[in-house]
Amino acid sequence: MFHENLILLRKFKKLSQEDLAGQIGVSRQTLSKWETGESLPDIEKAKLLADILEVSLDELLSYHEQPAGLPVAPKGKHAFGVVKVGEKGQIVIPAQARKVFHIQPGDNLFILGDDTQGLALIKEQDFLNLLNAMRK
DSSP states (O other): OOOHHHHHHHHHHOOOOHHHHHHTTHHHHHHHHHHHHHHOOHHHHHHHHHHHHHHHHHHHHHHHTTOOOOOOOTTTTOOOOOOOOOOTTTOOOOHHHHHTTTOOOOOOEEEEEEEEEEEEEEEEEEEHHHHHHOOO
């Protein structure tokens, strides 16, 4: 997965092999070997790659494309996949999303909506804290 993620992210950033290789201090041939899967970077170069490509090291190394074909998301951004809306409007929040955003059973979520941007969920207490901060 690493070599596929490296190619995808480099192209997404519109960097040539030479450009990216120069930024991390290796030859274009070395980067090419990483992209073909012939070799792997050491941990320091892999971390530098992740920083330049703005993804986590874990995602650079082991991200597997989701069924919907979603690519690696930028660091701090997430694509958790697709959920199905039930007859009564219920959805199941994916386990990874609950983990990342510390959502526990029994938590109340506030739903925000915008006609052009869609829906957003925020923990009730976080929303109330935001409102209180805006009032001050």
